[in-house]
Amino acid sequence: MKTLKSVVLGICLLLACSVVKANNIVKEDKTASPYFAINTYVDAVSLGKVEDLDLVVDKSAKFSMLRGKDILSYDKDQMLGFLKANKGIEQTCTVKTSVVSNNADVTVVKVDMQYADFLRSNYITVSNTGSGWKITDVYSVFK
Numbered sequence: 827m828k829t830l831k832s833v834v835l836g837i838c839l840l841l842a843c844s845v846v847k848a849n850n851i852v853k854e855d856k857t858a859s860p861y862f863a864i865n866t867y868v869d870a871v872s873l874g875k876v877e878d879l880d881l882v883v884d885k886s887a888k889f890s891m892l893r894g895k896d897i898l899s900y901d902k903d904q905m906l907g908f909l910k911a912n913k914g915i916e917q918t919c920t921v922k923t924s925v926v927s928n929n930a931d932v933t934v935v936k937v938d939m940q941y942a943d944f945l946r947s948n949y950i951t952v953s954n955t956g957s958g959w960k961i962t963d964v965y966s967v968f969k
Contacts, residue, residue, distance in 0.1 A: 860933040860952040860959040867950060867961055868923065868937055874915040880906060884953070884960035891966040905964075918942070930954065945969045 863882035869875040889900040900908075919939040926934040926949070937948040951963040 858958060860928075860935075860954070863952045863959050863961050864923065864933075864935050864937070864950060867964070868921060870909050871948070872917045872919060872921050872939060874909075874913050874917075876906075876909050876913050879909060882959070882961055884955060884962045887960070887962050887964070889964045889966075891968070893968055919946075933959075 862878075866878050866882045870879045883902050883906065885902060887902045887905075889902075889905045891898045891900075917939065919941045922938045922940070924936050924938075926936050928934075931954045933952045935950045935952070937950060939946040939948070945968070947967045947969070949963075949965045949967075950961060952959050953962045955962075
């Protein structure tokens with residue numbers, strides 16, 4: 827009986843030490859940088875890679891496109907639906923990004939998508955919200 831108590835006590839001690847030594851795995855916060863949001867958007871519109879797009883677009887985001895004299899406006903659900911429907915489709919364009927303005931609260935980036943016959947310029951506003959950096963506004967112009 828003394829051996830059984832010793833074995834049970836040894837197993838309990840081993841389990842207790844294992845639990846105390848367990849490391850917490852810290853999940854990386856992808857929205858900690860505005861550039862993750864920008865890269866995710868560029869990958870979605872140019873390469874059809876929509877992973878994490880819902881994470882980086884704010885729920886109140888507005889997407890506007892100037893086509894000639896008409897302005898087309900979309901909300902987050904409409905734009906995500908369109909991009910997810912076109913998942914995996916790569917655009918035949920060259921992408922160039924440049925930072926227009928940057929501070930601790932807001933970053934504005936210009937993303938030019940040069941096609942054979944026209945240029946699409948996207949002005950993307952990324953804001954430091956309470957839940958990370960999120961895309962809050964995208965304005966696209968076609969030339």
